[in-house]
Amino acid sequence: MSSDPWGRVDETGTVYVRTADGEQVVGSWQAGSPDEALAYFERKYEGLVVEIGLLEKRVKTTDLSAKDAQAAIDHIREQVDAHHAVGDLDALRVRLDKLTELVEARREERKAQRAKQSDEARKAKEALVAEAEELAQSDQWRAAGERLRALVDTWKGLPRLDRKSDDELWHRFSHARSAFSKRRKQHFAQLDAQREEARRTKERLVSEAEALSNSTDWGATAARYRELMAEWKAAGRAQREHEDDLWNRFRGAQDVFFAARSSVFAERDAEQAENLKLKEELAEEAEKLLPITDLKASRAAFRSINERWEAIGHVPRDARPKVEGRMHAVERALQEAEETEWRRTNPEARARAEGLTGQLQAAVDKLRGQIEQARAQGNNAKADKLERELEGRQALLDQALKGLQEFGG
Template identity: 95%
Template sequence: MSSDPWGRVDETGTVYVRTADGEKVVGSWQAGSPEEALAYFERKYEGLVVEIGLLEKRVRTTDLSAKDAQAAIDHLREQVDAHHAVGDLDALRTRLDKLVETVEARREERKAQRAKQSDEARKAKEDLVAEAEQLARSDQWRAAGERLRALVDTWKGLPRLDRKSDDELWHRFSHARSAFSKRRKAHFAQLDAQREEARRIKERLVAEAEALSGSTDWGPTAARYRELMAEWKAAGRAQREHEDDLWNRFRGAQDVFFAARSSVFAERDAEQSENLKLKEELAEEAEKLLPVNDLKAARAAFRSINERWEAIGHVPRDARPKVEGRMHAVERAIQEAEEAEWRRTNPEARARAEGLTGQLQAAVDKLKAQIEQARAQGNNAKADKLEKELEGRQALLEQALKGLQEFGG
């Protein structure tokens, strides 16, 4: 009979293993010596030790699912419980029990992680819905529209929730977008209607102006032209493709009339020369308003000068473009100052400028990273090509930053 600390072979060739519950029959061995029998079943035990060790490592270092891990544990436990090996089988059971605990802990950990991710996704989608519902009430049509499109892309990148919650949030999100689109469409439809109405009014004014252009009833006709000009200004702007053409016809009709009147009043040249002198003095006074430092004061002063200008009357025809040009230059400078002030205080323009600089900065940073990676990989041709593209993007970024500075940003 042969034995070791964990097993023995009796005189009949029966192999036993010692466990906490007493000896268990491992098998029968008739092919050789008892020592060979123990060695054979000890090797089977070592095989189980190796398999359990590998499973422990897989559980510890890979993303093996809890279901697959438990199946592997059950398979090994069957082999251990079959007592077909000689060794410390109780120790193997203990290791398998601990492995079950580890797998269960991992299962709970992953369950908690999935719950956390779901909570984070829910919070993110609720935030998107809240922002979309706020944007739905905005009148910043371009900025809000662009932001809503960005929110859709963000939504697509988030994981789905349970079907009921996801559908409810998406319904609110989609409803907010639809409400904004409906309001924007109504706004521009109204704007188009107003411009169309302005076009109809101005076509009527042009028709009357052209009909009056041949009149020799100088006083009443001139007065009517002034009334037509007031109506023109009150009508608002027509569509861009019609506005300039209508204005040229309207102004041309007035020019025909006033040119004819000027030829009849040729004898008043002396008076017109005096008018020219007065208007040149007013033009000089107006030019002193430049550069525009105090917009409000400049506007009020120019209005006063212009009222006196209008009260003076006509100047010689050949001198009119020059002197009027001087006044128009001052008027344009004041208008440009007004437009600059409007742009500077316009939050929508500022948002566009900030968004553009942000996009360009991100593109520059990305190109720099790509160039560095290409250099590191020894791909100089690609890096050189990317650097040329980077130069263009940096130039655009500098231009955008200069534009942003107009807002004090």
């Protein structure tokens, strides 16, 4: 009979293993010696040791699921409990128990981790929903649309929650996207309608602008073009494919008109500049008549100058007052000379001047006689008073005599 610390073989060839619960039958061995029988079953034990060691390593260093790990433990435990090996089976059971505890701890840890991940995923999805619902009210169509698409990609990358929670959040998320899409569609439909209305308005403005392009009613047409431009700006933008073409036609029509007007105005300005030169020469010719010495000849010369003046067209507006003022000055000098001549040759005026002079002369002579008489009587106060009165009458007489000389008297 052979034996070792963990097993023995009896005389019938039955192999036993020692455990805490006593000896357990391992099996029967008839093919060789007892030592060979023990060695065979000891190798079985070593195989279990290796298998348990590998399983411990897998549990500790890989992401082996708790379910698969427990299945592997149970499979090894069945072999240990079957007592088909010779060795410290109780030690193997202890290792398997510890491994079971480790797997269970790992299961709880992963459960807690999944719960944490689920909670984080819930919060993340709730945040996505809140942002989507806020974006649903935005009018920043491009930016909000791009952000909503990015939120969908983010959603797809998050773990699923329980069906009820996930479905509820997805419904809110999807509803927000749909609401935004509906509002955006309505906005662009309205925008398209506005742009179509703007296109029709601008086509009408273009037609009128083109019809006016050959007008020569410069002032009224330029004013109308300003009004058309104001209407153009107020009309808003047409569709992109029409806007540039309409604007080029509208602007082109204006350019034709204003180029023609500029050409005419440039020609007119040149003509008016030449007119100014001619009128300045006539003004200079008129000024040579001053001072007036021969009224009749000066009047005839000025009439000739004025006829030539009237035959000349317009001059630049800013130069008009100065050149016309020079002519007016000569004209006023002629009028004053005519008035003087009229007074000098007017019989009634001459008679009135002669009558006034005679009255003043008689008054002066009378005062002189009164002064002589007063002094002869020794009344110097009266004489002084009369002399002061004489001074006034003499001044009037001198002025009347001067006026009479204008009549050649």
